[in-house]
Amino acid sequence: MRKIVIIIAFLLGSALSVCGQRNALDDYNFGSYLLGKGLLRDAATLTGSLSDKGYTPAALDTMRYLRGWTLYHSQKFADASFSFAEVDHTSPFYPKSVFFGAICDLQENDIVGAKSRLDKFALTPYADEYAELLAFERGGIALLERDYKRYEKESEKFMYDNFALRTEQQTLNEIALNRPKNLSPWVAGVASAIVPGLGKIYAGDVGEGVASFLMVGAFAALTANSWAKADTPANWRTITYGTIGSLLYISNIFGSVASVKVYYQRFEKINHEAVMYSIHIPLRDIFD
Amino acid sequence: MRALELERQIYTAVSPSDHNHSVLAKCEIRKQQGLYNEALAELSRVYAYALSEEQTAEYYTQRALCSYLAEEFDSALTTIEEAAFYVPRSELLILVEALAAGEKGDWVRSRKAAEEYLALYPEESARAAAIEELYRHTPSLRNPMTAYWLSLVPGVGQLYAGEVWSGVVSLVANGLLGGFAVSEMMVGQWLSGWVVGCGLLSNTYFVGQERARILTERRNQRLLREYNDQLRETLLK
Numbered sequence: 332m333r334k335i336v337i338i339i340a341f342l343l344g345s346a347l348s349v350c351g352q353r354n355a356l357d358d359y360n361f362g363s364y365l366l367g368k369g370l371l372r373d374a375a376t377l378t379g380s381l382s383d384k385g386y387t388p389a390a391l392d393t394m395r396y397l398r399g400w401t402l403y404h405s406q407k408f409a410d411a412s413f414s415f416a417e418v419d420h421t422s423p424f425y426p427k428s429v430f431f432g433a434i435c436d437l438q439e440n441d442i443v444g445a446k447s448r449l450d451k452f453a454l455t456p457y458a459d460e461y462a463e464l465l466a467f468e469r470g471g472i473a474l475l476e477r478d479y480k481r482y483e484k485e486s487e488k489f490m491y492d493n494f495a496l497r498t499e500q501q502t503l504n505e506i507a508l509n510r511p512k513n514l515s516p517w518v519a520g521v522a523s524a525i526v527p528g529l530g531k532i533y534a535g536d537v538g539e540g541v542a543s544f545l546m547v548g549a550f551a552a553l554t555a556n557s558w559a560k561a562d563t564p565a566n567w568r569t570i571t572y573g574t575i576g577s578l579l580y581i582s583n584i585f586g587s588v589a590s591v592k593v594y595y596q597r598f599e600k601i602n603h604e605a606v607m608y609s610i611h612i613p614l615r616d617i618f619d
Numbered sequence: 620m621r622a623l624e625l626e627r628q629i630y631t632a633v634s635p636s637d638h639n640h641s642v643l644a645k646c647e648i649r650k651q652q653g654l655y656n657e658a659l660a661e662l663s664r665v666y667a668y669a670l671s672e673e674q675t676a677e678y679y680t681q682r683a684l685c686s687y688l689a690e691e692f693d694s695a696l697t698t699i700e701e702a703a704f705y706v707p708r709s710e711l712l713i714l715v716e717a718l719a720a721g722e723k724g725d726w727v728r729s730r731k732a733a734e735e736y737l738a739l740y741p742e743e744s745a746r747a748a749a750i751e752e753l754y755r756h757t758p759s760l761r762n763p764m765t766a767y768w769l770s771l772v773p774g775v776g777q778l779y780a781g782e783v784w785s786g787v788v789s790l791v792a793n794g795l796l797g798g799f800a801v802s803e804m805m806v807g808q809w810l811s812g813w814v815v816g817c818g819l820l821s822n823t824y825f826v827g828q829e830r831a832r833i834l835t836e837r838r839n840q841r842l843l844r845e846y847n848d849q850l851r852e853t854l855l856k
Contacts, residue, residue, distance in 0.1 A: 364630055372622075372657070373623050376622070553815070556810045560807070560808065568808065572811075572815075
């Protein structure tokens with residue numbers, strides 16, 4: 332009697348497990364269809380609450396990956412990162428979850444999170460298969476941190492023979508060579524004190540430099556003209572134009588000092604966007 | 620959750636007719652959720668060749684209604700014109716035509732549709748009288764470009780847009796700067812007259828023109844909104 336009960340329990344358990352797998356497969360196919368159609372709201376509902384659906388652990392990982400993928404498409408990167416992190420290393424979706432999880436971390440400016448995710452991945456059996464991609468992503472992160480030595484170390488592992496990676500590897504190399512100019516705020520300030528606007532031109536902003544020169548120059552000319560016509564500086568025109576011109580002159584010096592900071596910020600932003608774009612593109616080609 | 624169930628039915632539908640049935644039902648849910656653009660996206664998925672007569676009527680009604688609710692008034696009116704070839708004019712289509720045409724300021728079309736709609740309720744003479752009264756006092760919309768060109772004389776464009784204070788400010792500012800420029804030139808201060816007077820005057824002059832155009836557009840939008848709120852309230856009473 333006891334044996335019969337055990338056998339029935341085993342059969343029931345197996346049946347439930349198979350049923351759970353089938354549901355998960357159906358749900359996975361359905362979820363992929365929803366994402367393919369761009370029905371993100373429906374995909375989010377499907378993958379919203381997974382714990383009460385009786386999935387097997389493997390099926391649960393698949394659905395967690397699908398949830399991460401849905402959130403990634405919805406540009407909810409923090410939540411997507413969390414869902415990707417939940418996918419176990421035994422899942423066939425683990426490598427994709429790791430790399431896209433790292434991208435989600437970077438979108439949230441969590442460089443430490445992205446690095447630790449990739450470091451953990453490097454210790455798994457998948458590391459050899461994805462060695463070049465891993466080096467590529469780590470190299471990209473090194474560039475985001477402006478750690479050019481680390482980038483050189485990672486780029487030594489680039490083989491340039493993978494169709495999905497080759498172009499972006501070359502782009503990263505170009506970005507690595509494109510260093511910002513070494514500008515000094517002091518030089519910009521002094522240059523603008525000598526010739527108004529010159530500091531801004533030195534910082535790469537020619538348009539603003541010329542505008543500053545014209546503005547300060549116009550008020551200097553007005554002041555000089557009023558002074559010359561009245562033969563004395565003590566008249567309302569000279570005082571008004573002189574005051575406005577002086578204020579413009581001083582603000583032009585401070586503006587030139589600030590423009591060096593703006594140059595570095597702009598360079599950083601362009602660099603950051605280019606690296607983010609480059610390390611993102613191959614993932615779609617490799618995993619889709 | 621119900622929308623997801625319907626999407627699963629669409630996914631597994633074996634016939635175009637089943638597919639259409641679920642798509643229309645899902646559209647209704649999205650509309651009730653206030654997601655009008657998503658409701659319209661659902662409607663774009665129907666297989667038109669497989670729509671039954673009843674489904675065709677529902678399809679056009681939902682498309683016109685959702686377009687109106689999504690503030691796509693041109694699209695709502697085009698849908699109604701297209702529907703005329705395939706389905707009889709329903710009460711809802713007529714109502715949407717009256718409201719959408721009103722939003723576009725097409726009073727003739729709006730009034731015609733409203734009268735057709737009210738003819739369905741012959742017992743409601745009070746509402747018909749209120750609507751009649753409303754169409755007798757449609758807002759007079761003004762041409763923004765007329766305001767722009769009227770502002771060649773500073774302030775007149777703003778007055779045309781009904782903004783008296785803005786017109787006075789524009790007139791005074793331009794007058795002061797113009798006066799300053801002329802007086803400076805008259806005392807031989809040519810540089811000061813040109814650079815400060817004319818430089819600033821050109822700014823206030825051209826900005827004033829652009830402002831008159833924008834003010835007229837805003838006025839039209841406000842009048843249209845107020846009028847259409849009234850029209851909607853009265854028609855749906």
